[in-house]
Amino acid sequence: MAVFTTVSPDEIASWLLDYNLGEMRDLRGIASGIENSNFFLTMEQDGSTREYVLTIFERLTFEQLPYYLHLMAHLASHGISVPAPVPGRDGEILRTLKGKPATIVTRLPGSSQLAPGAEHCAEVGGMLARMHLAGQSYPRQQPNLRSLPWWWQTEAEILPFLDAGQRALLQQELVHQTAFFDSADYAALPGGPCHCDLFRDNALFEDDHAGHYRLGGFFDFYFAGNDKWLFDLAVTVNDWCIDLASGTLDHARAQALLRAYHAVRPLGDIESQRWRDMLRAGALRFWISRLWDFYLPREADMLQPHDPTHFERILRRRIEAAAVPWT
Template identity: 40%
Template sequence: MAVYTDVSAEDLADFLSRYDIGTLLSYKGIAEGVENSNFLLHTSRGYFFLTLYEKRVAAGDLPFFLGLMAHLGQHGITCPQPVLNRAGEALGTLAGRPAAIIDFLEGVWPRRPGAVHCGAVGTALARMHLAGADFPMRRANALSLAGWRPLYAAMAPRADEIQSGLGGLLAAELGFLDSAWPRHLPEGVIHADLFPDNVLFLGDTLSGLIDFYFACNDVLAYDVAICLNAWCFEPDGAFNVTKARAFLNAYGRERALSAAEQDALPVLARGAAIRFLLTRAVDWLNVPPGALVRPKNPLEYLRKLRFHQSVASVRDYGLE
């Protein structure tokens, strides 16, 4: 369970007294996510989410995240909206951590995504990219090309504890990406973490995008590559071209990928695989003592990386 910071009933009651969300009936920790401490609140006015932002999330970035959600909501994107306290503020402090309350969205994330889910995500991602075009705040992506080598340095001495030879493989791939990473592609606000557990559905209808705490400014097609990795592989590691075709075609109907973006997609997908392989490896090797958290297996992304290394062109992703 992703609860790193315990919250007493007394401290929570004092924090909630600053909000007009009704009387607290119950609260519980949420097992999803690995970055922050999350709680589901049940009050006399309904359900809300409470997030305590842990040390990996810089406090200075929080106005960007919360402001982006408000901006996207105003532009027709269904995503959680920050709840303001009586002073008109979206951000407070609880248990020594920055904290915010956001509203509750109906829906569940798909445990076994199909092509219909992938198509809906493609549409939503493209619309999010378009809606974010005039968002005035900026945040650099600390987990793009320049950030991968520090992550590698943090885990390299123990990389072979995960799998023999992993350290050398990662070093070689980072060298390739340094030389091959595409430049001058369209940029904008990206979600950067749009995994199935960050997309809610009611049946086959997408009901909301959540968890914007990696959102930043970067290459838009890199966000597409992240989603290819997150949505278009089967549990056994096989790439599902039907899902990829549904995702890419739906995205393209809302925002067409340029020829340069299409040509760059295999390299961007390799970079996206490296990004999550590295962060998962660091987490795998450094679980905080006493934290009730389930680290994700980094080797899932090694299998995805190997697939992308074999891709000859964007046609291998089902895009004609």
């Protein structure tokens, strides 16, 4: 959520005339993330203030965005705690700002839990399963745009920056994942709308100041797409349930998340058999994207590209592990 497109308060105030949200009291750029320009927006109406998130989309198109925005609206209407897109006076939730697509969504309560314990992971697992089930009735279709075809496309761009060992790992894993994706087992895996990027910083927890945290919700759905639910689960486990320094899975956290998920949506035999393959797929996806962002960056205020070696370590650990945690 870096700031690629700068806007002045006067520009935003004029743009907000198309909404019925009152008067703007504050506008602050959000530094985290690397895809879109994001701002916290504070509005005052009838004597009370409320906070929103304004997003200007830098890569996604007007044609792609309805899938994400209406998915968020669908999930919110089905009791899943996610940001809800705010319609303008004309009922539209997608508008143009400085020549780019833009939207406003409600801001969720809480803050990110960047050092999660098993209890946090269990809450995430349960809500992720509920989100998957709620998404079954979502009628729009769009594939995960950062899946296997994108991995192959991006390989040619990042390969010149890698050493011999990294190139070998990347190419061997792409071949492995292509065979997996072409298999009957992969075709049999259940799926539907997925978040596809449910990292620790894309969920919020509320602190009750008595040593307990309540999951406030998931946000940043702009990598979402129709995919296998097991992929969404693998991406989540690869971030929430690891030792950050080594990339090794933490069995207690992984089992807490998986068991909570399984209690809501029972996991099948093929999902169990292909779990390691999907953990590797999740690691490969983010290793490739972080290599791309790191070596081929875009200019942006507050841009902080992530270290790609983090997911290289995770991928190597998933390949080398004698066993991986399951339910």
